[in-house]
Amino acid sequence: MRVSPRWRDLRKICNYQLFSTKTLDGSQALRRRKLQNLLDDIERCSETQEAVDIGKVAFKTTINLLSNTFFSADFVHSAEEAGEYKEIVVSILKEVGAPNLSDFFPRLKYFDLQGIRKRSIVSVKKVLNIFKRFVADRLKMREGTGSIGNDDVLDALLNISLDDGKIEMDKDEIEHLLLNIFVAGTDTTTYTLEWAMAELMHNPEIMSKVKKELEQAVGKGIPVQETDIANLPYMQAVIKETFRLHPAVPLLLPRKAEIDVQIGDYIIPKDAQVLVNAWVIGRDPNKWDNPNVFLPERFLDSEIDVKGHHFELIPFGSGRRICPGLPLAIRMLPLMLGSLLNCFNWRLEDGSNAGDLNKEDEYGITLEKSQPVRIVPIKVTK
Template sequence: MDLLILMLGFYLSWGLLRALLYIANRGKLSKVGKLPPGPRPVPVIGNLFELGSLPHRSLTKLARTHGPIMSLKLGCITTVVVSSASWAREILQTHDVSFSNRLIPDSSTPFRHHEHGLAWVPVSPLWRNLRRICNVHLFAPKTLDSNQQLRHQKIQELLAYVKKCSETGSSVNIGEAAFRTSLNLLGSTILSIDLADPTSESAKEFKELVWQIMVELGKPNVADYFPFIKWLDPQGARQRMTGYTIRMHDIFGTIIENRLQHQNVSGFVRKNDMLETLLDLSKDKEEGVDLVLIEHLFLDLFGAGTDTTSSTLEWAMAELLRNPEKLSKAQAELEQVIGRGKPVKESDIARLPYLQATVKETFRMHPAGPLLLPRRAGATVQVGGYTIPEGAQILVNVWAVGRDPATWKDPEEFIPERFLGLDMDVKGRSFELLPFGGGRRICPGLPLAIRMLHLMLGSLLNFFNWRLEDCVSPETMEMGEKFGMTLQKAQPLRAVPLPIEI
């Protein structure tokens, strides 16, 4: 409602000015080429009201009318949305150089995060250095192999918690349990500490903090569509994000300071974690890494790595419980390959094709980032006979790509079998399946996220049988969504773990 009131106010105030600018810009664009088709914009506000509360679904519906590449006017911002694998390839591969930089949301600017954070910083020497550090020092296979024992320890803690629930007949909030484990898995790998005590409320508080950040980054903000009023922060998004960012920086700043103090104590034993690596790099002036950059990197890694992984696991468990025959198949594979009740190791994942297919099918139907992060056209580019003007926002609707009936048979059905024997991965080479994006801006944490997700899901399925709470059946399960920068279940999944017979 507040957005509606603001928009109506600006409509009256700026109507004449925007009409004149529209006429001028239309003349310029006609000399270059034509925009992709799209719904007719209302003067000033454009197509903003057509986004709705679930923009990925609204844009998918519009694409059925206007095509897999379409243009919208969101306030002052020309936006191009692609909704098919072939058009995603055009944006993320063929013209990746022109579309590699981000359209910066105002909510990402507190503490100049857009100038330091890997997710937002433009392609530049700084960005290349951050990517190199991630690829060579943080997420390289050798590095992840060396600290996998830390992650297995966190899985055992998750299983111990679920076992207690099983013994008392209590249900498990799958999303919260997955978030707590994801947080501690990342904490162990990056910092060698737990950021969430399983017996405290700290994980729930951290999850709420991360979710609020994702909401602010993902929801429509008037300041992004009318840049000339950014200084007003009319919806208070920047102010709220400043508060959230302060809390995150306090957490990571304290951890970094404690580590530095311990390094100066005699007898200090080095830890095999990412923080140690980054602190080593910070001492080498040629690496271009300092403590401020490390804090901003952690903000991206923990913000994206915890919420996306736990959300995907929750969707996977929800789909399996809604499709009991798929759940049985996944557990039968685990029993045959590993043995029921035996630990699932990261090295086992390659021998579990149905588990891998289940994760891919979850990515297809419920990508954690349904619209990826917005890109910005660095120049006026001709794409498939259409003109994408410099400065335009580019959205890749991977949610729509994953449910495109031209690519997928029965796209609304959860069918892991479709991936068995299909040479398709999630590493940005198969444009039909892009949960981590593609091109040079593909998510750098992909290697760790894949390990964590398969390990958690496989362990939960192999150590326990599962049923829905008494008042819920597969047919009546609530599968609604709530939209932020990530896509979560609107109603948290609760399931009852049952002991297995070995």
């Protein structure tokens, strides 16, 4: 969507209704509950020495956090159910990120030669139908009671749609806005946490440093609170290093030139699609020492952050199109990663060693691990 009054309205909704500091501060208790649900699930696995699929449990936590924020209800109720929905989300993102002949030869877009559009529509409809049911049920409830009972994001959006104010939004736009946020939000957080755990399992000395910092700042075996995050610089450095090596969206989201633009010696013609390769930027030897080495220490004495101010590290993009969910992501990732490390020790299943853990990528619009991280939790005693 081009920058327009409509785009600005949608951006305002994200910035001021969904991801504002006030909104996120008011939902801390919800994040604590969802985090505790995650830890309870993992503790049950530790009692039976069952391996945990980090991607599935992270996806379940993230999607239920968003669904409670939006609908006041859990979206999934088991890791198996989460896995099914995760496959749908992954299929959407793989199709969106797949090389498409029609991007290079626009006249071919009507033929859908690769079947990308057909497969995308099938997956999108599965998720969209769920949102349609939530919206329809809420509208029916509001008509029956004549009141707003949940005071959640869906109610806020419905209030906007019924208000005669400056922002116009109909039911279809609400459903598609929620779809975009769900797909983007669950996916990126899940993959970043999965990659962080994979790197720490590969680098046990770094994991030991993180666990030591957590024990000193939080207390052994205690879940991390949002107020603890500022006191965990090494863990924050681990997350930044994960973003550097494994940006969840390696080519960011496509941009389009509105006019002819010259950047250095290059002419970017009007209407050309532009992709920013955050993956390559994060491994540029001109910007980073030992760029292919997982080394969180590089960020300890650095002012570089992930908020779009430093172009050598832009996993969320930059400028006015920066990811609107960034404020939530930078709260959730330290909570989840810190609590997993502080409440449990971890080993690979079946007596494998760290060198056996697969670290290959699988490309879509997001950077997914080709093999899931499955590790066995061992509960830490306080």
